[in-house]
Amino acid sequence: MKTFPRIAFAAAAFVAAFNVSAQTLTEAQARAVVAPWYAMFNQPFQGDVAGQHDKAVSPDYKTCWGPEDVPGGCWGREQSIKTIANFAKTVPDMKFDIKEVLVSGNRVIVRGEVSGTPSGDFFGVPHGGKSFKISAIDIQTIEGGKIARTWHMENWLLALGQLRAK
Numbered sequence: 001m002k003t004f005p006r007i008a009f010a011a012a013a014f015v016a017a018f019n020v021s022a023q024t025l026t027e028a029q030a031r032a033v034v035a036p037w038y039a040m041f042n043q044p045f046q047g048d049v050a051g052q053h054d055k056a057v058s059p060d061y062k063t064c065w066g067p068e069d070v071p072g073g074c075w076g077r078e079q080s081i082k083t084i085a086n087f088a089k090t091v092p093d094m095k096f097d098i099k100e101v102l103v104s105g106n107r108v109i110v111r112g113e114v115s116g117t118p119s120g121d122f123f124g125v126p127h128g129g130k131s132f133k134i135s136a137i138d139i140q141t142i143e144g145g146k147i148a149r150t151w152h153m154e155n156w157l158l159a160l161g162q163l164r165a166k
Contacts, residue, residue, distance in 0.1 A: 025142060027101055030108040033142055034101075037150075040084050041096040041114070049085045053077070056147055063150040091116035096136070108140040114154060118163065123156065125163045132159035 025033070036056040040049055054077075063080050066073030075083070087094055094116035102109040115133040118125075134155040141149040 024105055025103050025108065027103055030103045030142070031098075031101055033145060034108055034110060034140055034147065037140070037147055038096050038098060038110075038112075041087065041094055043088055043092050043094045043116070045088055049088065050081050053081050053084065058143060058146045058148045061146075061148060061150075063152065065152050065154075090120060090122060091118050093117055106142045108138075108142060110136075110138040110140065112136045112138070114159075122163060123160055125160055128163060130163050130165065132162040134159045 034056075036052060039045065040052050040056075045052070057077070057080075059077075061077055061080065062074050064074040068074050094114065097113045097115070098110055099113060100109075100111040102111075112135070113133060114136050115131065117129065117131040118127060120127045135158075136152065136154040138153075139151040140147045
């Protein structure tokens with residue numbers, strides 16, 4: 001009787017280890033998969049946003065920056081493309097500087113800094129020629145060599161404070 005729990009535990013550990021290792025990315029692989037995504041945020045981006053978007057993400061891609069059950073908390077492909085293209089127009093010198101990449105199975109966590117100078121009014125702040133620099137954290141889920149889902153959090157409140165500063 002005492003050996004059965006040990007065997008069951010060992011079998012479960014083997015299965016869990018096998019499943020994780022089958023999905024685990026190296027940091028280099030993770031950087032290669034997410035690079036096309038972050039390229040769209042480095043301006044001036046030379047290319048078709050929709051085409052680049054489709055190279056980077058799966059057909060059923062979803063990006064979330066809020067709870068899924070809150071209107072506007074998550075977007076699909078069309079809104080994602082519109083938002084990225086709008087950033088390219090409103091912040092023509094935007095840069096996303098990857099500071100750190102952490103990998104856990106098929107999840108890639110990217111800590112970065114976003115900077116730029118809006119070319120006009122930005123999130124309700126009148127244009128003043130000022131720049132911003134904020135932190136961003138993204139959790140990318142990778143499936144089939146593409147990004148299937150992004151959970152992201154940027155400190156836009158800090159950006160607005162920098163743009164409003166006297």
